[in-house]
Amino acid sequence: MEKICTEDYSVNLVDMADNTEDNKTVNDNPNDAKAISLGTQVYDTVATELEQRWYAFSVAKATKFTAAMVMDDTADFDLYVYKLNETDGTLELVGGSAIVGAGTQELSMLKIDEGIYFIGIEAATGNGSFLMYTYAGVNDGKEINDTTDLASSYVRNSRMTATIDSPFDYDYYKVVISKNDILEYTFDQPTGCDYKVLVYDGKNYYTINNGTYRLNTGTYYFIVMASSMNYSDDKYYGIKFQKYKLADDENAKYMWYTPDKAAIFQFDGSRTNFYVNGNPIDFTYERTVKSNGNIYFNLYKTKDQNVVLFQSEAMQVMQEVPTFINVSAPFSGWNSYKNALVVGLFNTNWRVNSFSSNYDGLTSNCATVIIDSDTGKVVDVMTPNPLYDNGVVLHWTRVSGVQANYNYDPVD
Template structure:
C-alpha cells in the first residue's frame, strides 16, 4: 500500500484486470441497472500528485465583516448528512451501505470498488496515508457531485479526489480535488463525459480513525447551470466587482462558490432572489474559509468588506431550483466611528481659526463658534474623511434664532455660509451630508420686494474634490425643491434633480449629472418625473443602468447614469 505525502508523488503499478464489486453488505441485487460490473482492461501506470490544492489566498489585514452575524463553514458530523436536510443535518448511519473494511482491498485504482449513483456509502481508513478507491459508471451526460462527510476529529484530515477514466489510454485524467482541513466535509463536482467511468479516492492526508466511519455519495444531476462545476472553494468562479448571476441548485447538496476581491474598503450591496419552493442562503467567507455572515433570499442587504479576498457561496436549506444574485459594490460609503468632538480633540477656538485659514474664499462675517459635534465619516476610493458640525452664532443679528451650523472635515474644509439675503449665517441642524456631498435648499430674499420663499439657493458642495456647485432658482410655491439623489450618486458622479415648474402648475423635474473628478456637468430635459421620491424609488440593473417609473408621462425610463442617455422609455 502506497502512502501519500503533502508534496510528494507516487507511482502506481496497476496490474489487476478490472474492479472488484462491493462485497458483503452491498449486494448485487442492490445495484442499479446503470452499473457495469467489470472494466475490461488494466489501467496504465501513472503518477498522481496528492498535495493540497491551493484554496487560501494571500493574507490580508482586517479580515472581518461589519454588521453581520457569524456563520461557520459546514463542520463534520458524527452521523450521515441527510440529502433532504441542510448540510449540517445529522442522520442515522443505517441509511448508508457499509463497505466492510476488512473485506475491501480498494487501496489503489485497480482495486476500486464499484458504487451506485445517488446512494450513501460508509467506510473507514485504518492508517495514515491510506487511500480508498471507488468507481462509478455514468450512463448519461450531467453533473456529478461527489460528497464525503468526514469524521468528527480535529486531528484527522481526509481529502477527496475524482478522476475520469480515459478508456482509450486507460489512464485517469482531469483530476478534481476537495482538500479542506480537518472536521470539514469534502465536496466537488465535474461535468461528465458520458457514458464513462469516474474514479473516486478518499485519502488520509493526516491521521485516521479505524472505528468511526466516513460517508460518501455520488450524485448525478441531469440539469445544471453554466457556472458549474463550482461546488467547493477550489472550483470557485472568479467574479468582478459588479455582477449579476443566474444560477441553480441542481441537487439538495449542491453549493455554488464564487471568489471575490476588493482592493479597498467597500460597501457591497447584495440581493439573492429565489422564486421556487426551496429556501436558499448566501454566505460570505474569508480567505481561511471562516464564515463571516449570511443573508436570506428575497431581500436587499449590504456588507462592508475590508480590503482583501473573500468567498461567496449560495446553498439550499431545502429544495432545488433557480436563483438570481446581484452584487453591487460601492466605493464610497458612510459610517460612524469613535472620534472626539473636534479633530485631535483640539480646543474649539483653535479649530475655528484653522477653519478660517483653510477656506480663504469663504466669508465668515461676524460669526463665532459655540460647539463642535462629530457627525459621521465617509470612505471614498480608500480615503477616509471625518465630518463635524460646528455650531456658530451670528453676533450682530437682532433675531434670537441666529444660531446655525456648518460642516467641516478633518482638513478643516467647509464652504460658503448660508446667504439669506440679509446676512451670512449657519445652516439649520437638519443638514444633508451623504457620500462626502453636502446639499441643502434654503430660502433667499433676493430683492427687498420679494418674499423670502420666492427664491432659493440649492447649496451643493463636494468635500472630496473641494468644488462648490451652488445654484439659485425660483420656486414660489415651495413644493418643487432641487434635490441630490443619494441612491444614484457614487464615487464617480453626483446626480441631482432640478425643478422646471410654472405658476399654472405645469412643468416637471429634470436631471443633472456631475463628474466628481472633472466637474463636468450634463443636464437633460428629456427624462421627466413628478417628484424626488419617484426618481429615488427606481432600481439598478448594473452600476450605471437605472430604471424608474414616471407618473408625469406614465413611462418607465431605463437610463444610463453616466451619460444620462435614455436607453428606453415605454
C-alpha cells in the same frame, strides 16, 4: 497537513464489465472497482493498513463533483479522484483529499468533464469503516466558487441565479465597496429550500438581511449555503447587488437619478450643497480655444447662483430641470461617450471673451452646464455657447427614465 499521492494506476475495461454494486468481489484495486451512482452513500470497511477500496462512476456532461468521507476515530483514510484515459487505460489524478489525522473528515470538490472517473480510498493508518457521500451538480455555471479565491464577481444591477448542490456547497460572491458606495442587496430562495447568507469582510462573518447598506470601504464576500438538508440543484436561488454612490451628507436628501442609479444628483434642502455620484460639484470652469484668435471661456460662481430644480424656474430662465446624458463633448477631453449631469444655472456669471474673427463673445447670468458624473467637475457649457451656436457639433443622447424623488413640477 495534506499528503500527496504519487501512485500510478491503470485499468482493464474488459475486466471491469461485471463490477456492479452487487458484485461480491473485493474492490481493492481499480480493476475491481465497484460502479456507483453519484448522489448515493457508500459504506465500506478496510481491514488492514494501506488497503484500498475503489469505486467508479461516469458523467455525461460537465458536473460539479463532491465527495465527503467520515471514518472511525482510530483510522486515517485518504480519498483520491482519478479520470480514466479511455485510450490507454491509465488513470490521471484530478482531485482528492488526504488530510493527516485520525478521524479527520475528507472533502473533495471539483469540476469534471464528461468521462469515466474512479475514487480510491486508502487506509493511510489504522483500519475500520468509513461512510462516503457523493453529490453531483449540473445546473450552476458559476461553479466552482466555493472559496474567496474562486468567488464570483457580481454583475451590476442584475439578479444572478445559482443552485446549492450539496450540504458542502458554499457559493461566494465578491463585492468591492469604494468611498461613498451604497449597496442594495436582495436574496430570494426557492420554495422548499432552507438557505442562509453570510457576509465575510476578511476578518469576521456576519448575517445579513435584504436591505440598503452603507458599508466601510473594502472587499466583502457574500456566502450562500444550505442551513439544513433542504437544498436542491434543480431549484435556483436569486441574489442581486446594486451599487451606487451617495454623498456623505445626511442633509442631501433630494435627488435626480437614472433608473439603475448608476448616476445620482443630490442636493440639500437649503440648495447650497450639490453632489453627483457622491462628489461635490464644482461650478467653476475655464478653457481657452484657438480659432483665428483665442477664445476665453470662464464660468464664475456668484453668491446668489443656484441650480434650476423646478419647472417654474426652468421656464423663467429658458433652462431644463436636471437630467443625465451620454455625451462626446469636443472640448471635454473625452475620447468616447461618457455619462454626464446636465443642470441649468441662474444668477451665475458666464463669460466668453473672444479675440477670434469666427466667433463672438458673450456675457450671461444663465448657463446650461455639462458636469462629469465621476468627478463633479464642469467639463463644458452647452448653452449659451458661440461655438455650438455656430457650427461646432456637440454629440449627446439623453438617458431615458431619469426621475426625481421630490415634486419638481408643483401645482401652484
